[in-house]
Amino acid sequence: MGGQPMFILAEGTQRTHGQDAQSSNIRAGKAVAEAVRTTLGPRGMDKMLVSDSGDVVITNDGATILEKMDIEHPAAQMIVEVASTQEDEVGDGTTTASVLAGQLLAKAEDLLEDDVHPTTIVEGYHEASQLALEAIENVTLSDELDDELLEQVAESSMTGKGTGDIEADALAKTVVQAVRQVQTDEKVERDNITVRTQTGAGASATELVEGVISEEEPVHDSMPKSVEDADVAVLDLDLDLRESNIDAEYNVTDVNQLTAALDAEEGELRGYADALKDAGVDVAFVTGDIEDRVASFLAKHGILAFESVSDDEAKRIARATGARTVGSVKDLESSDLGFAETVRVKKYGRDDELTFVEGGANAETVTVFARGGTEHVADELERALNDAIDVVTAALDKGGVVPGAGATEIAIADHIRAGAASIEGRKQLAVEAFADAVDVLPRTLAENTGMDPIDALVDLRNRHEEEGIAGLISEGQTGRVGDPIEAGILDPAAVKREAIESATEAATMIVRIDDVIASN
Secondary structure (H helix, E strand, O other): OOOOOOOOOOOOOEEEEOHHHHHHHHHHHHHHHHHHHOOOOOOOOOEEEEOOOOOEEEEOOHHHHHHHOOOOOHHHHHHHHHHHHHHHHHOOOHHHHHHHHHHHHHHHHHHHHOOOOHHHHHHHHHHHHHHHHHHHHHHOOOOOOOHHHHHHHHHHHHOOOOOOHHHHHHHHHHHHHHHHHOEOOOOEOHHHEEEEEEEOOOHHHOEEEOEEEEOOOOOOOOOOOEEEEEEEEEEOOOEOOOOOOOOOOOOOOOHHHHHHHHHHHHHHHHHHHHHHHHOOOOEEEEOOOEOHHHHHHHHHOOOEEEOOOOHHHHHHHHHHHOOOOEOOHHHOOHHHOEEEEEEEEEEEOOOEEEEEEEEEOOOOOEEEEEEEOOHHHHHHHHHHHHHHHHHHHHHHHOOOEEEOOOHHHHHHHHHHHHHHOOOOOOHHHHHHHHHHHHHHHHHHHHHHHOOOHHHHHHHHHHHHHHHOOOEEEEEOOEEEEEOOOOOOOEEEHHHHHHHHHHHHHHHHHHHOOOEEEEOO
């Protein structure tokens, strides 16, 4: 080749390889994890996220924070995916998973500087993760998951998420009632629980509605605002004049022809209302439009009707009432109708109206009606309630509960260190580094609680050695080392397992990268 360089990449392509690539990726991952670290635990702080358009989100939910951040670095985006996966799979523990992934990267960076090969680190981390899963199984409580335990799980999830300590207790009861309502012999039908928020009251005004809440308003002011023992129709059509499929012109030569045309038009519109009345419909939810004259006819028949109902909302209403979605009023029969004990329209504030469909034929469909003093509070409360519902569901469907407050993490780190003694070679260093990374979680809890993190970690380890369980119990402006089970601080085992697995996978994938090729 005559000593001439060969270019195989397109002009403008940027390439980072070797130690520089590893350092860049690890720094990016650590930076993202550090961004959410201070939100961990019941005393974690909130983040205010402001978009380019001025929209403001205030939250300490790890998945929400990372989702709203404008992150471009590909390695950092992998930490965001950790939080996203955690949220999708178990609904909580997103901050824990993100912080753990960041700490695994930080410990890997130290090992790389000590000339430990990336493959050795990856193998050690995978062995350590298996030891961690064993530790989780060892501390999983064998108690039957009664309502009291599930309420503790829900309250532990919500504490520190804008619900307030007093409200968290009452909200936890509401969450467990909702989950029990949709629980079958096989599993919890999570999709049958909806959280709906409304500003104008405190979180203590939150209630469980056995049915569906819709934001749709009646199409006519003269329609009834409340219907008892309602037969409900769900219609996927427009209650409007039919349109011709061809372009046509009609020549009207006298007034009688015009009158006949208008009468035919009105007859068609009246026919819709008459068909619903004849079928015994008391309340109609229509996905399409309802022409004004049809709305007037329906009002005269005493039928409560709603238009432009979304497909998802129509499905929820059909599921709650037992109605069958129908695409033509001609095909509507009494067997297609659902039933609700009450359909009522209630006004909130000056302009907002909500429709409550309660006591349906299939009453396992429920809605948690959450109240918040402001829009930001209501949004954060909605996130907290959804997380609580998810963790209670995970506890019931995916394998029990474990002590919270950092106790499980202390048990994991101790079990990994004990197992590391039997591992030979440099891989042992990676296993021990994994345990050190897990230790950062209770240290962060202690720091956010106002305790000295080093002293707290020492006390936790000593208490764990003596009694087999130790966690950080928040009290007032600080905390103490105690028994989290006695304090009612419990987490689903599935949340811990998912955090270990997803954080390990992300960290090992990043550590193995030694070449980054970016095209412009």
